[in-house]
Amino acid sequence: MNWYKYASPTNFYPLAGKMIPWFAIPSAILFVLGLYVGFFVAPTDFQQGDAYRIIFIHVPSAWMGMFLYLLMAFYAAIGWAFNARLSSMMASAISITGAMFTALSLVTGSLWGKPTWGTYWVWDARLTSTLILLFLYIGFISLQASIDDRSRADRAGAVLAIVGVINVPIIYFSVQWWNTLHQGASIRLLGKPTIAPPMMAAMLIILAACWLYSIAVVLVRLRQIIVEREQTAAWAAEARA
Amino acid sequence: MLEATSLGCVRGDRRLFTNVNFALGPGSLLQVQGPNGSGKTSLLRMICGLLAPAEGEIRWQAANIHSLGEEYFTSLAYIGHRNGLKEELTPIENLRVASGLTGTQLSHDEATIVLGKVGLAGREHLPARILSEGQRRRTALARLLICKAPLWVLDEVLTSLDSSAVRFVTSLIREHTNKGGITVVATHHEFDLPADSYQRLDLA
Amino acid sequence: MFRWIVVRDLTLAWKSRVDVLSTLFFFLIVVSLFPLGIGPETNLLRLIAPGVVWVAALLASMLSLGRLFANDYQDGTLEQLLLTPQPLYLVVLGKVLALWLVSGVPLALMSPVLGIQFGLSGNTLFVLVVSLLLGTPVLALIGSIGAALTLGLRGGGLLLSILVLPLYIPVLIFGSGAVDASITGMGLQGSLSLLGAVLVLSLVFAPWATSAALRISLE
Amino acid sequence: MKRRHKRIAFIVAGLTGLGIAAALALNAFQDNLVFFFSPSQIAAKQAPTGRTFRVGGLVQEGTVKRETDGLTVKFSVTDTAQSIPVVYKGILPDLFKEGKGCVAQGKIGADGVFYADQVLAKHDENYMPPEAGQAIDSAKAAKTVVDN
Structure with a gap:
């Protein structure tokens, strides 16, 4: 099978259409399962009672916000360096989902902060740098929106996305580098997690659901972008009809 | 030696030209012709390395101009649609800055002499903003007299020039060609050059 | 060649000195508005001084970015600058240096006058100047990326602020943090070191990103 | 070149x-580029005087006392080396408990007492069921007894 064939937007379009249900349906199932485990199976926390359960939305969405930024910058860079249009389109498609997850993590975080910390918002390093991440997404989206020439929009977006990558490690390590109000990570690459297994299970199931959801939504948006940009091509007109 | 192989240009959703080929040895001139919007300026900007070709490649002395980087620019003089003059500066200042940026020093007196040659005697101390369009064009062309670049890329240089200035520029180009320089020029003006060194490219 | 770029931009700035001065007046006016709006509460003024001066410096630097490439883009000299036989990195660095000399440096030197309005002590005024001298080149460097990306776009000025202001936040935090630390008599070495680190980092990366953005915007 | x-x-x-x-x-x-200062830093005079800042640490065991008005609370914040008395008038967050983390924002008075106008609870990254939490707490208590 020739995979390079699918690097062309025209050939990728039908493939993406076929792939969407394969991600969307498992995503929905995992969301339901994860929320069930999170709200009915996982025990209450010894300190926070039930308020901690927002972690099941907050942590996966915060991770997705950061991962998707790296992914977006990666695709944008590939699209720029190798003049791969599909890759640039991918970056544009990811940006909105990433911004949504970042905003969701900020909102759920402040809803969690009120009952536990006693405040919706503080300007500590973790919260401030996450807010900057949201601004970077918004900058990327508005820059691309205000450039009419697609090829310039793709590459200008790539430069901005790459510059912004420096913020992601700052967000991740902020709780270690500075003393912040925000607690440290419960699940680390090295070392034992500091979260009870059923809680962790719920969090990981929802994380998987978020990944699958992102893939499905990005594919849907990618198809829209392909149709939009390949307007002159006859096949796109047919696909729209 | 400037060579282009199967060049293609896409701007926005439009494909302007495909499969443009030429090879220019020392002492030759390429005249690019075509209606408005046929990609003349795009082709010239590609030759300058300002625009990356959608297909094909351009080679200078057998090396891809992209891989040559800024070294290529020592061999290149470009005059585009816009004159590339600072309105606030006088012709002398403009010329001295332009030559300073290419790494050569040009004294005040040398600049005055060069400007005299292009017919700007007596105007060299006025800000470019109050000069006429033709005079500004002449100031831009004066750059060709002070640079030693073997490759000239000239975009519509003859517009807004009077007949004596056109004669001057054509003689300048002929002289450059006779000395072994290469010229790429987008214009409809005919040049009086021997057939073996005169190529035409029509972008229909 | 590098010298010629700086000289060229400084000459041009001198010829249009009204534009340059208006940025400085903007800084002056914005900062002066706060004591007028807040009243003569000296303690309160001293408390907000670092933030106010630094936010005004951020806005003034952002406004001055309009001059960096836009004029050269319009008259075609930017094309010529891209075709000079030297790394574009140095061209950008030269232009940013010239911009900083006519906007950042006078702004920093002017700041003690404003600091006095806020009742800052001599030592703190000195820290204010130092922090601005370290921070304003970063603002010019980071801003140059935004200015290059938004070159020739409709609504470019507004877009520029959306792109550039979030990236200015670290400079704001460390810069005003240093002044704040000096007011409260705390160690300001940390903030100044971080400001220095940001300066070095942006010296290394910003001109490179700006060069790439210029090539993209001019294509 | x-x-x-x-x-x-x-x-x-x-x-x-x-x-x-x-x-x-x-x-x-x-x-010290920090969100809050520790009691040790305050003892070492590294914290700003005469202005608002934050102090962070653990609520010292056995120090939380409520005044008769039911709103004013007195407690000490400790980083195990040093501690500082805090007075706060207002509603405390639910997670505010003895032996747990907190961040108070306010000013130091001339009497060396920290007058807070906001108290936030800083919880850690441990999440576990109540039984496990109790088990760890009692283990800690046992350990403290042994250490003493």
Whole structure:
């Protein structure tokens, strides 16, 4: 099978259409399962009672916000360096989902902060740098929106996305580098997690659901972008009809 | 030696030209012709390395101009649609800055002499903003007299020039060609050059 | 060649000195508005001084970015600058240096006058100047990326602020943090070191990103 | 200079820059660029006087006392080495407990007492069922007894 064939937007379009249900349906199932485990199976926390359960939305969405930024910058860079249009389109498609997850993590975080910390918002390093991440997404989206020439929009977006990558490690390590109000990570690459297994299970199931959801939504948006940009091509007109 | 192989240009959703080929040895001139919007300026900007070709490649002395980087620019003089003059500066200042940026020093007196040659005697101390369009064009062309670049890329240089200035520029180009320089020029003006060194490219 | 770029931009700035001065007046006016709006509460003024001066410096630097490439883009000299036989990195660095000399440096030197309005002590005024001298080149460097990306776009000025202001936040935090630390008599070495680190980092990366953005915007 | 030499010069300059930046940043981390100050820092007079700042640490066991008005609370914040008395009038967050983390924002009075106008609870990254939490707490208590 020739995979390079699918690097062309025209050939990728039908493939993406076929792939969407394969991600969307498992995503929905995992969301339901994860929320069930999170709200009915996982025990209450010894300190926070039930308020901690927002972690099941907050942590996966915060991770997705950061991962998707790296992914977006990666695709944008590939699209720029190798003049791969599909890759640039991918970056544009990811940006909105990433911004949504970042905003969701900020909102759920402040809803969690009120009952536990006693405040919706503080300007500590973790919260401030996450807010900057949201601004970077918004900058990327508005820059691309205000450039009419697609090829310039793709590459200008790539430069901005790459510059912004420096913020992601700052967000991740902020709780270690500075003393912040925000607690440290419960699940680390090295070392034992500091979260009870059923809680962790719920969090990981929802994380998987978020990944699958992102893939499905990005594919849907990618198809829209392909149709939009390949307007002159006859096949796109047919696909729209 | 400037060579282009199967060049293609896409701007926005439009494909302007495909499969443009030429090879220019020392002492030759390429005249690019075509209606408005046929990609003349795009082709010239590609030759300058300002625009990356959608297909094909351009080679200078057998090396891809992209891989040559800024070294290529020592061999290149470009005059585009816009004159590339600072309105606030006088012709002398403009010329001295332009030559300073290419790494050569040009004294005040040398600049005055060069400007005299292009017919700007007596105007060299006025800000470019109050000069006429033709005079500004002449100031831009004066750059060709002070640079030693073997490759000239000239975009519509003859517009807004009077007949004596056109004669001057054509003689300048002929002289450059006779000395072994290469010229790429987008214009409809005919040049009086021997057939073996005169190529035409029509972008229909 | 590098010298010629700086000289060229400084000459041009001198010829249009009204534009340059208006940025400085903007800084002056914005900062002066706060004591007028807040009243003569000296303690309160001293408390907000670092933030106010630094936010005004951020806005003034952002406004001055309009001059960096836009004029050269319009008259075609930017094309010529891209075709000079030297790394574009140095061209950008030269232009940013010239911009900083006519906007950042006078702004920093002017700041003690404003600091006095806020009742800052001599030592703190000195820290204010130092922090601005370290921070304003970063603002010019980071801003140059935004200015290059938004070159020739409709609504470019507004877009520029959306792109550039979030990236200015670290400079704001460390810069005003240093002044704040000096007011409260705390160690300001940390903030100044971080400001220095940001300066070095942006010296290394910003001109490179700006060069790439210029090539993209001019294509 | 050849293009390749220039490129090498750029890379060397870039790496030097990164090194300098890293050194400066590390230097700064030893200094106090912080969200809150610890009681030890306050004892060492590293915290600002006469203005609002934050103090963070653990609520010292057995120090939380409520005044008769039912709103004013007195407690001590400790980092195990030093501690500072805090007075706060207002509603405490649910997670505010003895032996747990907290961040108070306010000013130090002339009497050396920290007058807080906001108290936030800082919880840690441990999440476990109540039984496990109790088990760990009692283990800690046992350990404290043994240590003493």
